[in-house]
Amino acid sequence: MSGPRVVSLVPSLTEAVAAGAPGLLVGATDWCVLPAGLDVVRIGGTKNPEVAAIAALRPDLVVANEEENRAQDLDALRAAGLTVLVTEVRTLEQAFTELERVLVAGCGVASPRWLDEAREAWAALPAPAYGRRGAVVPVWRRPWMVLGRDTFAGDLLARLGVVNLYGNHPERYPRVPLDELRAAGADLVVLPDEPYRFTADDGPEAFPGLPAALVDGRYLTWYGPSLVRAPAALRAALR
CATH class of the missing domain: 3.40.50.1980 (Nitrogenase molybdenum iron protein domain)
Structure with missing residues (x-):
């Protein structure tokens, strides 16, 4: 070509x-x-x-x-x-x-056709099944860092009914002590596998009693062909 x-x-x-x-x-x-x-x-x-x-x-x-x-x-x-x-x-x-x-x-x-398909997939996104839920969204630990204001991942989560509790923070990726994250009043913690690779054995244990959604970081942070499947994949993970 x-x-x-x-x-x-x-x-x-x-x-x-x-x-x-x-x-x-x-x-x-x-x-x-x-x-x-x-x-x-x-x-x-x-x-x-x-x-x-x-x-x-x-x-x-x-x-x-x-x-x-x-x-x-x-x-x-x-x-x-x-x-x-x-x-x-x-x-x-x-x-x-x-x-x-x-x-x-x-x-x-x-x-490309996949770009049209991505637009269609997000336009067809149904209303959140569980209403709007507040979440903390760590992207690193040692030290703990979370999604703050004005992020692509935060916008995707908002479209899925998940409100980032640090979405109005002055910083885009603030460092927040774990005890503060635990006391933020979240309904769930969203744990992507990148940039830090959170897993079922590494991450949820830091938030006892709080539902943890492990999500594929590619669907949450990549902008490209993955946007076609991202709405369905993220909805399934958040469910």
């Missing part, structure tokens, strides 16, 4: 480009694990990409994200003469808009 040579610095965007514009990707980070078997040059991590290695690939476009990637690394790529498209994804609607920008405006391909 002819088109621009693309390097992705974000796992979600790597999967999206690979699914929507196969053949355009020439480089991706070490953390870009989907789609399985992706055969491209690896250029380091999301926080420490190898600028020289990226420049050597002669990409027409580097796709990045303002949260996943550091400003100084993006500035270094621009200084090397590369075009960098930086996304901002803090709501579901913003995800749809940014995916269109990356794929259609950036990669020059038609809007």
Whole structure:
């Protein structure tokens, strides 16, 4: 497939480009694990990409994200003469808009069918079966960190009837002592398996007496083809 040579610095965007514009990707980070078997040059991590290695690939476009990637690394790529498209994804609607920008405006391909299917899946989301429930949503432990204000994951949870009790915190990912989390008055604790890998044996025991929903982090935090299945998968986990 002819088109621009693309390097992705974000796992979600790597999967999206690979699914929507196969053949355009020439480089991706070490953390870009989907789609399985992706055969491209690896250029380091999301926080420490190898600028020289990226420049050597002669990409027409580097796709990045303002949260996943550091400003100084993006500035270094621009200084090397590369075009960098930086996304901002803090709501579901913003995800749809940014995916269109990356794929259609950036990669020059038609809007993929899976993106329409994702819109349809979220538009058809039924009303929450259990009403609205307050939750704490840890994303790390040692120290404990939770979802705060203005996050993509928080927006998805709100659409599923889960109110993030720290959604009005001044910070986006605040550190909160465990005793404060336990005393927050939550109806449940939502435990994704990334970035910290919470499991049935690692996480729920910290919140005795509180129902724990273990969720696939890809469905809660990735914006790409996973958005098609995310509504049903998250509803099942939260049930």
